[in-house]
Amino acid sequence: METEEALPLDQLAGLDVVQHLKSKERNRREVLKELLHTERTHVRNLEVLSGVFHKPTSWSNVVSPDVTQLFFANLDEVIQIRKGMSHQIPMQ
Numbered sequence: 001m002e003t004e005e006a007l008p009l010d011q012l013a014g015l016d017v018v019q020h021l022k023s024k025e026r027n028r029r030e031v032l033k034e035l036l037h038t039e040r041t042h043v044r045n046l047e048v049l050s051g052v053f054h055k056p057t058s059w060s061n062v063v064s065p066d067v068t069q070l071f072f073a074n075l076d077e078v079i080q081i082r083k084g085m086s087h088q089i090p091m092q
Helices: 009-013 015-019 023-059 065-071 075-088
Strands: none
Touching: 023 065, 023 075
């Protein structure tokens, strides 16, 4: 599975903006950018887990519905919550 590469801060905010930031502020923004990138990657990984394992397991009779529920309890809800959270955070 491919993950999208996080863009450098100067490409997101503009080189002129980044050059005027203090070192601490630049570091803080880099950390926040990395957290957001990690969260979005996590959401994609959860979607792959759902699409590749959860849904096919639910449709087949390979394991019982109880086992499927045990393994994937609330996966769809977790995906929706995490997706909503990651899209509410602006990438600036």
